[in-house]
Structure formats: structure tokens, C-alpha cells
Amino acid sequence: MIAVENVSVSFGGVKALGEVSFEVPAGQICGVIGPNGAGKTTLFDVVSGLRRPSSGSVRLGDRDVTDVPAVRRARAGVRRTFQRTQVFGRLTVADNVLAAMEWRGGGGGLPADLVAWPARRAREGERRRRVDEVLDLCGLADLRDAYAATLPIGRRRLVELARALADRPEVLLLDEPTSGLDGDQTARLKEIIAALDTTVLLVEHDMGFVMDTCDRLIVLDLGKVIATGTPAEIRDDPSVRAAYLG
Numbered sequence: 001m002i003a004v005e006n007v008s009v010s011f012g013g014v015k016a017l018g019e020v021s022f023e024v025p026a027g028q029i030c031g032v033i034g035p036n037g038a039g040k041t042t043l044f045d046v047v048s049g050l051r052r053p054s055s056g057s058v059r060l061g062d063r064d065v066t067d068v069p070a071v072r073r074a075r076a077g078v079r080r081t082f083q084r085t086q087v088f089g090r091l092t093v094a095d096n097v098l099a100a101m102e103w104r105g106g107g108g109g110l111p112a113d114l115v116a117w118p119a120r121r122a123r124e125g126e127r128r129r130r131v132d133e134v135l136d137l138c139g140l141a142d143l144r145d146a147y148a149a150t151l152p153i154g155r156r157r158l159v160e161l162a163r164a165l166a167d168r169p170e171v172l173l174l175d176e177p178t179s180g181l182d183g184d185q186t187a188r189l190k191e192i193i194a195a196l197d198t199t200v201l202l203v204e205h206d207m208g209f210v211m212d213t214c215d216r217l218i219v220l221d222l223g224k225v226i227a228t229g230t231p232a233e234i235r236d237d238p239s240v241r242a243a244y245l246g
């Protein structure tokens, strides 16, 4: 569950977010839409911990994470993809996913390696199986040994998604996940998201995708929530039409 309460963020004189509040119950797929400059990316930065709000709070489950930095939020099960893909170009697709998985139970140096060797090897095997599983899920199995830098943008985006899914996140934030995807890849993405039992917050400009994929929508305009509701409710909301049509 994600709970954002009265969150405000200002950049100098620009109020990117003004007292934004909403909740995404566990397992729900929630879309954030709004015109350019509405505050969507800023909201993602606040939820993922990259930006601290000037006021307000963010809770994940029953934990207040407002002051918890991004890296610790990631450890607590928050994963994010970015508007501009951020894959490791010099690593293979499989290694990109492997690198994103938390190494639990490491540490302790050589003595620990020797004593705990069988358990560590078993865990390593589990991680590699998981890599294959998510590559399959994302339609990347054939590309597991390709260097990420050589892939077209749509595939790179799917590598980023695979990385985000590898550790079975509790909360997944997707920033414009369809951009650069072709029709087949977009359809696959829809299926992947629908099959997750993760809380998902996504920003997306492709309205068809948003309407088909999300359980609920939040509409931002000039840093304010101007409407929330099911996709059908939002489609018929006059204030939303006004915001988009100017």
C-alpha cells in the first residue's frame, strides 16, 4: 500500500506539487495522468525517495518512509523504472537483471564463504533461475547474452522492467513504460502488469494503455490532484477534459 498525504514540493517559485494526497491499496494498479509539467515525475521522485517533499508524508504499508532514502526504500521492496532507460550498457541482458537482485546472506569474507559455501551456491542457483524466469516473462530469453547497449529502445525498456521485477517488488513505479515499445511489446507489458500481485503506480501518456491497464487513475494538473476515479469515471469527468484541452 502507498499513502501520500499532503505532499508539497517547490522549486524556487514553482510549486511542482501542492498538498497532494492519495492512497493506492495493496495490489492495485494506479495510473497517474496529467498534462506536461503537471508534477508526475516529481511525485514519482517523492514516492521512490529521490526527492524529499517540503511538507507532507509518504507511507508504504504501515511504515512512514518520508525520511527514508531511495536506496533503503528499494531494499524495503520499492522498484522503479525511469522515463529515460537506465540499463548497464556494457553488461549482458542477463547480467543486468542479476546485478539488480539483492544479495541476501553475503558478507563475512572468505571464512564465511568456506563455511556457508553450499548454502551460498544454492542461493546463487536460485537467483540465476529467477533471472531466466523474468527474462521469459518479459520476452527477452533469446537476448539473454546480448549486450544491453546494442538493443533498440523498446527492448532496453523491457530489460529495465525485468530488473525491476526480479526481486518481486512490493511496490512498482513505472515511468512511461510504453514509450519506445511496439504494439506487440505494449500488449505483452499489459499482460505482465495485469498478472502481478504488486502495488503499481504508473505514469503514462498512452491513454488507451492507461484505460485498459489501471484499476484507478489520479489526474494531476499544475501540481494538484484534480480528479481520482476508475478509468471510466475519469474519461467522463469534465474537469479532466478541461485540463487536457486547456
Ligand SMILES: Nc1ncnc2c1ncn2[C@@H]1O[C@H](COP(=O)(O)OP(=O)(O)OP(=O)(O)O)[C@@H](O)[C@H]1O
Binding pocket: 011, 014, 015, 016, 034, 035, 036, 037, 038, 039, 040, 041, 042, 043
Ligand atoms: N529540478 C527542477 N528544477 C526546477 N523546476 C522543476 C524541476 N523539476 C521539475 N520542475 C518543474 O516542476 C513542475 C512539474 O514538473 P514534472 O517534471 O514533475 O512534471 P511532469 O508531469 O512529469 O511533466 P512531463 O509530463 O513533461 O514529464 C514543472 O513546472 C517543472 O518545470
